[in-house]
Amino acid sequence: MTKTLKDIAAALHLDVRTGEHLLARTVTGGYAGDLLSDVLAHARKGSVWITLQTHTNIVAVASAKELCGIIVVNGRTPEEATLRKAGEEDIPIMVSTLSTYDVVCQLCEMGVKNGEGV
Amino acid sequence: MTLREIIETLQAKVVLDNHDERMVVERARASDLMSDVLTRVNPGALLLTGLTTPQSIYTAEMADVTVVCYVRGKRPQEETLRLAEERGLVLLSTDLPMYESCGRLYKKGLKGGTET
Amino acid sequence: MKSNGVNRTLQAARTQELIYELKVQQAMTTKVITVEPENTMEDLRQILKLHQLSGTPVMNEGDLVGIVSVEDLIRSLLEGNGSEPVKQRMSANFVTLYADEPLVHAVQKFERHGFGRFPVIDRKTKELVGILTKGDIIRCMLQRLEIDFHEQEIRRYKPSDWFAELESDRTTLGLRYLIQGRNFQRAGEASSKLKQNLRTLGIAPEAVRRITIASYEAEMNLVIFTGGGELSAFVEPGKVTITVVDHGPGIPDIERAMQPGYSTAPDWVRELGFGAGMGLPNIKNCSNELKLDSKVGEGTNLQFTVFT
Known part of the structure; x- marks a missing residue:
């Protein structure tokens, strides 16, 4: 069963900060990590990225890896510049008040599989 | 969840052996950002991280985390290992990425730490 | 060093305090090996050897009647063949200690009488309850000093306590x-x-x-x-x-x-x-x-x- 960003946003009560119009995207998997180099090396195209980084660089990484979107955890506020850049690059950014562990648990519950690989 | 169950669930290697496998871990945290670990304190929790620097050990020490599991096959640096040994921490290493590690532990019933 | 000198004086004072605080019963050996007046000096030799003692009380049907030491035994062996009974060599003129006396009394008696050991009796029942040597006193004092030392170590690390001991308007x-x-x-x-x-x-x-x-x-x-x-x-x-x-x-x-x-x-x-x-x-x-x-x-x- 395929899930879209919209499904996830609804199920996890995510606060969609940018890219509302892109939520029909299919989520092919999930990848969690806060080290950009790690995500650059290992996240698979089409995955949703779970991180607590809010720096503009996350948009560059998501764009380079063609990730479908970013979930920022722990209720952290993405920087203005990050949201602006995400708008330009068509990367939806959503915020959860939960921790990485709990967000991943809920995604797994929904059937979103491990998004590691090329 | 016991340490034994965690090791089995994550198919983890035990990097530092000074532990009792019947030891109970009640919560898990997953983060590569040490400040994040420090903001939400879970004494006795399991920390899943990809950060293998000495700071992973100092952070565990300050936050009273007792088990650290390195994800995606990462092995701690030598200095990291030495610090962990001095502090009697349990160190594990799993080939699974963070996402999969969280998912599997969750399915086995290990709770997260958001509500604290 | 000055601080060391102070320490030593303090420790000496503590040792003096201890011999007043501690009671004979805290230092004495309670497992007492005794002989009877009719035992031979050869019997005594074997008993002393077996239990590695340098002397022992002599008991006659539950009553303490004397004390006999390795010195008495040597004299007996030099002068005879050890077949004589203990009662001929023992000191009937012995001094006892009460179990509840402070240790300082024992120390004074050791000095005054020059004996190697004292039988210890219960003040009320007059029964023999132990034996005290100088070695027992030293062992007891050392143990006690060690316990004191550990307690001090622990106390020293409890800031609430030692902060209170340091007199100042504000201790940091x-x-x-x-x-x-x-x-x-x-x-x-x-x-x-x-x-x-x-x-x-x-x-x-x-x-x-x-x-x-x-x-x-x-x-x-x-x-x-x-x-x-x-x-x-x-x-x-x-x-x-x-x-x-x-x-x-x-x-x-x-x-x-x-x-x-x-x-x-x-x-x-x-x-x-x-x-x-x-x-x-x-x-x-x-x-x-x-x-x-x-x-x-x-x-x-x-x-x-x-x-x-």
Whole structure:
């Protein structure tokens, strides 16, 4: 069963900060990590990225890896510049008040599989 | 969840052996950002991280985390290992990425730490 | 050294105190091997050898009638063949101690009579309950001094107690750590040492955690952003204050720096798991009071207090 960003946003009560119009995207998997180099090396195209980084660089990484979107955890506020850049690059950014562990648990519950690989 | 169950669930290697496998871990945290670990304190929790620097050990020490599991096959640096040994921490290493590690532990019933 | 001299005097005084405090029954050997008056001196030789004794009381149907020692035995063997009964060689003219007497009485009796051992009897029942040698006294005193020493060690590490003993209007214990800038291998070492010390000082674990999480964040800030500095902890009854001082570059906008998520950290710092703009807010959350002064080009002075 395929899930879209919209499904996830609804199920996890995510606060969609940018890219509302892109939520029909299919989520092919999930990848969690806060080290950009790690995500650059290992996240698979089409995955949703779970991180607590809010720096503009996350948009560059998501764009380079063609990730479908970013979930920022722990209720952290993405920087203005990050949201602006995400708008330009068509990367939806959503915020959860939960921790990485709990967000991943809920995604797994929904059937979103491990998004590691090329 | 016991340490034994965690090791089995994550198919983890035990990097530092000074532990009792019947030891109970009640919560898990997953983060590569040490400040994040420090903001939400879970004494006795399991920390899943990809950060293998000495700071992973100092952070565990300050936050009273007792088990650290390195994800995606990462092995701690030598200095990291030495610090962990001095502090009697349990160190594990799993080939699974963070996402999969969280998912599997969750399915086995290990709770997260958001509500604290 | 002067302090050593003082120590020795104190210890000597403590030893004197002990011989008044301790009772004979605390030092005596309760497992008493006895002989009977009709036993031969050869029997005595074997008993003394078997139990490695240098003397023993002589009992006749439950009554203490004498004391016989290895000296008596030697004399007997020199003068005869050891077939004579114990009663011919024992001292019937012996001195006893009561079990509840202070040890100082025993010491005085040892000096006065020159005996090697005293039978110890119960003051009420007059029954033999033990035997006391000089060796027993020494062993007991040493054990007691050792226990005292351990107790003192523990007490010395309970700040609530020894702070109370130090008379002043305000007593503070200071711990100072030098932090090297840009040295990531050692970043965290100071807070780690501080944590161990605060635990040793008996501060509650929850407070220790808050103090050292905050100090670790501050330490990381010094390592990441400055050329290094000094982290000091001042322990007082009821609170611990940490000051962190560096000499640059300083924080241009303190208000923004205090906002969660704001960070000026370069990418390589983020890849080390820091610099996500959580440091100062986290320090604030952990502490009861916080003061931050900074001048660009001069340095930063951070001070926070955690109530313990």
